[in-house]
Amino acid sequence: MKRSLRVGYLALIYLFLYIPIGTLIVYSFNNAVFSMLWHGFTLNWYRVVLQDGSLWIAVWHSFYLAIAATASALFIGTLAAISLYRYRFRGKNLLQGLLFIIIITPDIVLGIALLILFSLSGLSLGFWSLYIAHVTFCIPFVVVIVYSRAKSIDPNIFAAASDLGASELKIFWDIIVPILLPALISGALLCFALSFDDIVISFFVSGPGFEILPIKIFGLARLGVNVELNALCSLLFALTLVLVCLSQWVTRRKTI
Amino acid sequence: MKHKFQYFSVGLITAWLCLFGLLSFLVMLTISFLQHDLDRIAVWHFTLQNYIDLFDPIFFKIFLKSFYIAFLVTAGCLLLGYPFAYIVSRLPEKVQNLALLLLLLPFWTSSVVRTYAMMSLLKTKGLLNAALLSMGLIHEPLQILFTNTAVSIGLIYNLLPFMILPIYVNLERFDVSLIEAAKDLGAKYTTIFRKVIIPLSMPGILGGCTLVFLPAMTLFFISDLLGGAKALLLGNLIEDQFLMANNWPRGAATSVLLTVLMAIGLLLYWSKTNKRVDYEAVT
Secondary structure, eight states, rough: OOHHHHHHHHHHHHHHHHHHHHHHHHTTTTSSSSSSSSOOOOOHHHHHHHHHHHHHHHHHHHHHHHHHHHHHHHHHHHHHHHHHHHOTTTTTTHHHHHHHHHHHHHHHHHHHHHHHHHHHOOOOOOOOHHHHHHHHHHHHHHHHHHHHHHHTTTTTTHHHHHTTTTHHHHHHIIHHHHHHHHHHHHHHHHHHHHHHOHHHHHHHHHHOOOOOHHHHHHHHHHHHHHHHHHHHHHHHHHHHHOOOOOOHHHHHHHHH | HHHHHHHHHHHHHHHHHHHIIIIHHHHHHHHHHHHHHHSSSEEEESHHHHHHHTTTTHHHHHHHHHHHHHHHHHHHHHHHHHHHHHHHHTTTTTHHHHHHHHHHHGSSSSHHHHHHHHHHSSSSHHHHHHHHHHTSOOOSSOOTTTHHHHHEEEEHEEEEHHHHHHHHHHHHHHHHHHHHHHHHHTTHHHIIIIIIHHHHHHHHHHHHHHHHHHHHHHOOHHHHHHSSSOOOSSSHHHHHHTTTTTOOOHHHHHHHHHHHHHHHHHHHHHHHHHHHOHHHOOO
């Protein structure tokens, strides 16, 4: 294939990926409510978004839900990955099987299974139901990322540390955690993104008392295209951009 | 001490997954065999009715339609994604990383945001129609939004990387000397492509198709936003059973059926590739 043809093809796919978002951003500055014609530059829609109190509550809910879910999933998942790597125990195959099943099950099935479980056990839908659901779908990703990094640790290090009298907890904090740090960071970022963006599972296990951002956006988008939503989505995309650049920067620094 | 640490770690994860993974799936399976009741979730009475219901012409039509759309979307992703993966895998390593970063960047934003963006692009007074009108390609705006086409485009837009990444991972390990050998032996480029490159990248293709086909049947919010109020996908059918019809046993039965379909797909994949899906390809 010719070089120009290759570059052209890549460019076309990138256009397909970026035109919708680009349009959204450009029109979030458009000084008109419905028209797609350009009516001049305005920051008005951003002002409307920033002053919308119910939106900020949803952002805040999403944020602390994602932080809580990330922290718990990271804790449980890391301990699980290390156990899977270091120990032999009964039920190891069952555990690996369960992790695998949760990764490959369609989101909607997990969402419904949890919804049924919550309603039968009388747990009202709100923060805790969302928290449990998010931790559950984040754990397998942490395990996979941490486990693949843990595989590169030389097992003799543990034997040496034990011989020198280090306790299991000390080995964990002083040896395993520092070695795994890059994996822990990328695992945490992935969990945060998964939790902050999830719609399919959250849709089933969230209740009216605890509104989170993706559900709120979904509700607004269902009513049709509106300029305020353009501005909100542009802000979210900008935030993503900053976070991705930041994570690139962090992982690059770690490798040096 | 060693035992305490180990018991704690293993106990914690096992308890969590058994309670919220295994138990919830088992409860769902049980409910799918119970009788529907208007006041409660279900009554204790074994029945196969929920499964028989699924073969009702109305539901069966949705199944077929959902399959059809998922098939179109998978084919679309493969046709768009394969050349992309191939070209990227032949780039110098530094450019490769940049190309992949650019591919994945939009996917770090919420899929609702991306679907909404697609919605505003496709609407009757949207940019796409304005561009086509001004180029003189069409004379009146096309009604794309709220059609199957819009849903398919939205699904392809959301699922394309899931096709590209497995194929890329596969092609990246590809041994270029095989192509040179084929060339030396006098094969034309089309023959090389058909007889060497495609067969060797088959595991990547199958993996990508699995990762696209199943979500394409279940991402109900995309068809809610781009397809209007029609129940198009299996995912919408499930959503409706839980929110509108309030028939949880039937919704559970649909989910079980979906899980079974997924299991069949995976078994097919394994029998074709003779190896387990590695975790890294899934993430």
